[in-house]
Amino acid sequence: MKRLVKKLTYSKSKNPDLSLENNLDLDEFKWQIALENSNVGLWDWNAATNDVFYSSKSKQLIGYKDSEIKNSDIKWDQRIHPEDRDAYFKAYNSHINNDIDHFKNEHRIRCKDGSYKWILDRGKIVLRDENDKPLRIIGTHADISQKKKNEELLNKNLELITNQNKRLHNFTHIVSHNLKTHIGNFKNILEFYDDASNEHEKAELVEHLKTISGALTNTIVDLNDIINIKSKSNIDQINETINIYSCANKIIKSLELESQQKGIQIHNAIREIDQLKTNVSYFESILHNLISNGIKYSDPKRNSKIMLQTIHTNKEIKILISDNGIGIDIEKYKDQLFEIYQTFHGTNREDSRGIGLYITKTQVEALGGQIELSSKLNEGSTFTLAFKKQKHSKI
Secondary structure, three states: OOOOOOOOOEOOOOOOOOOEOOOOOHHHHHHHHHHHOOOEEEEEEEOOOOEEEEOHHHHHHOOOOOOOOOHHHHOHHHHEOHHHHHHHHHHHHHHHOOOOOOEEEEEEEEOOOOOEEEEEEEEEEEEEOOOOOEEEEEEEEEEOHHHHHHHHHHHHHHHHHHHHHHHHHHHHHHHHHHHHHHHHHHHHHHHHHHHOOOHHHHHHHHHHHHHHHHHHHHHHHHHHHHHHHHOOOOHHHHOEEEEHHHHHHHHHHHOHHHHHHOOOEEEEOOOOOOEEEEOHHHHHHHHHHHHHHHHHOOOOOOOOEEEEEEEEOOOEEEEEEEEOOOOOOHHHHOOOOOOOOOOOOOOOOOOOOOOHHHHHHHHHHHOOOEEEEEEEOOOEEEEEEEEEOOOOOOO
16 A cells, blocks of 8 residues: 555644544544554554555654654655565455454564664554445554564574474484493393303403494494584684684695595685684584595595685675585485484495584584585585674675
C-alpha cells in the first residue's frame, strides 16, 4: 500500500470538544494522545484519499523529528528491507481480503542514517464501505530491535548447546566403543593365557597383550588430544594476529623433506598481506594436517601438486588447500568424512588411523571456523577453511 500522506492535525482549543479535524471523535483523540506519550508509533491510512498519518513517535523510530520530514516523504513501504517485503505485503493483503482479522508483521525498516531497525507493525481495518472495501486502517509501530537481538543470541546459544550435546554424545559413544573393544581383547587374551598348555603359547599371548596395550595407549592419547581441544578456553591465545602466508610457508618448510622424497610441488599462492586473528598453535596444526594429508595421499602416477590460496568474501576469508592426489569418493563417504576412526582411501596404510580429519575439524571449530571437503576419486581433493573476518583485520 502506498502511504502518501497528508498529516492529520489537532487544533489547540480551550473548548473541551477540541475542534478535531478529519472526523476524529474525543475518545479516538484521547487514544492517540495516549499513544503519543507511549513508546509506540501510530499510523492511520485513509483509503479514500490514500493519505497516511504518521505520529511523531513513528517518525522518531526511524530517526526523524516530527518537523523534520513530511508524511508524504516517509514512504514506509519503500523503506522496508528487501528480504522482508514479500512477507509484509502478504500479511497486509491477507487482512485487506478478510483472510485474517488484523494485520501483523515484523520487518526491518531503513532509518534516516541508513541503518535498519526491527519494527512490529500492527493494523486493523476500522471502517469499510457498503461493498466491504476498506476505507480506513489504523495501526501501530513498535521498536523490537532489542527483542530480535535477544532472540538471535538465544538461538545461537541453543544451536551451540545442541551441537555440543550432539558431539558429546558421539564422543561418549566413541570412548565407550573403543575402550570396550580393548577391554574385551584383554579379557580374551587373559582367558587364553589361563588355558595355555606351555610356556611358548604363554609367550605368544604376552606379545598379543603388549600389542593391545599399545593400541589402548594410542586410543587414550587420541581421546586426550580431542578433550584438550574441546576444552580450550583461553581467549587471549585464540586472538593472536598471524600472517597466513608466513604461517603456511613455515609448515611447507617443515614438510620439505617428505614432499621432496615424493616429488611433490607445494605452491603457496596466499596473499602475503592476509592476516587472521586465531590461535597460532591450532592454526599451524590444521595446515600441517591438511598439507601432510595431500602428501600422504598423492598419486604416484602423476606429477603431484599441492596449492594453497585465499578467497575473500564480504564476511569471510577462505583458505583453500588443493591437491591432485588419489581423491575420495564423496558420495560414498559423505556422512563419514570428519568422523573419528574413519578411513576412505582404500590404501590399507598402517599410518592411517582415521583420526586426523576429526582432530582437524575439532580444531577449526574451536577457532570459530568451518571446514568443507570437495573431492573426486582419482582426481584430487580441496579442503576449504572459512573464518569470519575481524573488523580490525588487515585483509
